[in-house]
Amino acid sequence: MKEETKLIQNILSDPLTGAISTPIYQTSTYVQEAPGVHKGFDYTRTNNPTRKILEDLITSLEYGYASLAFSSGLASVDAILKLLKCGDKIVAVDDIYGGTFRILNLYKKLGISTKFVDSTNVEEVISVISDKTKLVWLETPTNPTLKISDIESISKKSKSKNSKILVVVDNTFASPAIQNPLILGADIVIHSATKYLAGHSDVLAGLITVKSPYLYEKLKYIQNATGGVLSPIDCWLTIRGSQTLYLRVKKQSKNAFQIASFLEKKKNNCVDQVYYPGLSHHKNHLIAVKQQRYFGGIVSFSMKNDTIESAKKIVTSTKFFKLAESLGGTKSLICHPATMTHKSTPLNIRMNAGIQDSLIRLSMGIENVEDLIEDIDKVLK
Known part of the structure; x- marks a missing residue:
């Protein structure tokens, strides 16, 4: 079965x-x-x-x-x-x-x-x-x-x-x-x-x-x-x-790969690093290929202007990506870990783990990916 x-x-x-x-x-x-x-x-x-x-x-x-x-x-x-x-x-x-x-x-x-x-x-x-x-x-x-x-x-x-x-x-x-x-x-x-x-x-x-x-x-x-x-x-x-887990995860993973690929193209502009195991240059890509069926619905990225203020400006400006804690739902969410999910983690531990001040986490929903890309593109310009 x-x-x-x-x-x-x-x-x-x-x-x-x-x-x-x-x-x-x-x-x-x-x-x-x-x-x-x-x-x-x-x-x-x-x-x-x-x-x-x-x-x-x-x-x-x-x-x-x-x-x-x-x-x-x-x-x-x-x-x-x-x-x-x-x-x-x-x-x-x-x-x-x-x-x-x-x-x-x-x-x-x-x-x-x-x-x-x-x-x-x-x-x-x-x-x-x-x-x-x-x-x-x-x-x-x-x-x-x-x-x-x-x-x-x-x-x-x-x-x-x-x-x-x-x-x-x-x-x-x-x-x-x-x-x-x-x-x-x-x-x-x-x-x-x-x-x-x-x-x-x-x-x-x-x-x-x-x-x-x-x-x-x-x-x-x-x-x-x-x-x-x-x-x-x-x-x-x-x-x-x-009951819709497999349908949702497949769609969210597909959306995430397309968003990660889009953000890669922004690296010569305002984006510093893009974190997504589905990208071939990801440090652990081959391990992900070995043990995962999909690469998941989460994408994180950091800015060249590595400040909390630059990240806050982005996460409060999107239309379809809603600023909220949590992830994995049908609606796309955007989050600033340094001041939200990981604010209780001491600064030195957070930075040593690679959680930069400007790091932004995206949780893909099941919306049309073209709308999601347009939403991110507008706030990065």
Whole structure:
């Protein structure tokens, strides 16, 4: 069965009524025949039929053992970090999402430290692994400079150095339509399902998929104990939105390549650098070709006038690209990471990771690309 067919056909009709659309089980509790004797559901924080359908769906798409749905992407991040204890160490990608950086900083106070590295350099990742390293945390592509990490190589070499290491891949920017990290050797895949999976900028959601029963039981306990679960209505919205995932990602990737190619032509004028793994000169282009089906719907670029002011002038002047946080929806968005998504990242760390003052991130929607190019062209003149 092809991926697009599997996505649609694995969302089963309701066995009770035959409803083709997934029912929203908007209930907090369930009637039991006797204490502990029920139909698999006793309290919605622990289990919910609508949530189970979503969790089974992402498990299928990511080729995992099981999945868990959370109230946001960061709630998913937090659950994974709760696997650790004081003294444990993390190796993480250097231009990590600002929200993840913020939560890692919170865990630093609890004795869990993070070493940030350029994960495009496999040997650099391996060189900082010690017997106290418990997680290797990858984003690929990264947010917002679109670095590509070799998931297979990092997974294999890091486990050779420390067999107890877990490799976590934030697959938000790619989605299962583009790559499947568990197949490449990762242990845990995480999604801000707010983005490409839900796809319509109308829901907050986080998803974790694991490849082992052991990890599932540990994270399931954490989810139930801490309670950051996804509501039935948000599960339904994510299920509904995900049904067009492959159509949207294919269109968004096509738009992104054409926008990146257009921006390349502006490099002799006002544009300094263009970041898109689909461009042949991208540093990690060949790795992207190896592990991705498409190159994704995000393009970032910096200006020759590398100032916050020059970037703000552009992001507040576009018509079709709406200035907003987030990404992956049907409408095209524009963002200034230095003052928006990564404003909580210290300046020296942000600059070392390549997030310049003038860096601008574009999230492609599904509009006509000619209109999008015209929109960008007008503000760059």
